[in-house]
Amino acid sequence: MMIIGSHVIVYSRDAEADRAFFADVLGQPHVDAGGGWLIFKAPPAELAVHPSDGPCGNELYFVCDDLEATMRELQTIGVDFSHDVSEERWGRLTRLRLPGGGEVGMYEPHHPLAIEL
DSSP states (O other): OOOOOOOOOOOOSSHHHHHHIIIIISOOOEEEOSTTOEEEOOOSOOOOOOOOSSOOOOOOEEEOSOHHHHHHHHHHTTOOBSSOOEEETTEEEEEEEOTTSOEEEEEEESSOOGGGO
8 A cells, every 4th residue: 555644734823823732732743844844743543534515624633532531631731622522422522722723623432443453
């Protein structure tokens, strides 16, 4: 197989602040591709294709095994959550704010994880 990885893009109104958030607050390992353009190592990932009758797009979700504990830990270092936890058929979901104005989802799944394959 020629595919060796995937690359997720997060669009931001303040890319520098969001890069610092991923590096300094979330502690994601990274490399500098030049001029402060950070490329982050993502945690193990899964990809799901959902049907849509409306606009198509992409979303980023972090997966955790204990949503409340992860939220408490992130709140102690200043992470702001924009949504209360909701119970979905597939897991427990919230969203966290990025400094650049965007949001990233985070959930505790009820389903088996492909990242464990």
